[in-house]
Amino acid sequence: MFSWFKRKRESLAPIERIRTEDFTKTTELYHYFTNLTGIHFDQKESITTPKLIRFAQGQGCNSFGELMEKLRSDSSVREALINLLTVNETYFFREKGQLDFLAHHSCMVSTPLRILCAPGSSGEEAYSIAIILAESDFPLSHVQIVSIDINTEATNRARAGVYTNRALHRLPAPLKERYFVAEGTSYRVDETIKKVVDFRSCNIFEAEFLELGFFDTIFSRNMLIYFDLPTIEKAVNQLKKAARNDQTLFFFGHADLLTTPSGLESRVEEGIKYYTLKK
């Protein structure tokens, strides 16, 4: 680098330096991330692009082109970007009507029950299901819940099973007492609940998802809202492959689907909407 240019560059304040670097070509980067995860940013690009610039600089990259090269060649950089850009908002007993419905429905079946949470974020959904089944005297020894998420930090938090009051705000106090152990200002999920859930870092679009086996109930709540319509169809196709049979129940978040995806049929019972495979 010419010495006058180097001096000039070094004397610039950080925000001016951004302008001398090439962080303009965002299209390829967004396209790459959407292809990887399914997540679309649409109108949120103006909030996300500054995050991407900071991320690229943190990785020592001077352009999005350089960042793309790193993302393609280094899985730990891909993982860090996914952890940065995925929205992991969740809490115990979210959309509880569906969980009560499952518990009620499960009391009528005697076979072992395999339940999938795809995605499960930091574990609140899977643990809520286990708690509600325990409360309805369903033998937990007959239950296996597999909870997957593409965000590895969320998955690690799920495995740790330690939560603040914010995550527990919908849980009635007696259940908090019964299923959690206080640790300072936090609460640790009791072992009886923890051992029912298997947490995995997994992308729903990757082949590893199809190795999880077959499930009697599939929850996929509040992930499809980040996908466009063709990607929703693609994700639902993956979920359909995980269904044990045409009795498998599918639950989605209330804002996830505008229409019934192909290959599924919707039902409403006790005010709760769920789906099964089309016969």
Ligand SMILES: C[S@@+](CC[C@H](N)C(=O)[O-])C[C@H]1O[C@@H](n2cnc3c(N)ncnc32)[C@H](O)[C@@H]1O
């Ligand atoms: C808003 S959270 C929903 C969590 C929970 N199901 C709920 O309703 O509270 C959405 C989760 O989807 C995960 N996610 C996004 N794309 C994914 C993908 N392709 N495969 C697996 N998980 C994904 C994100 O990491 C995030 O934790």
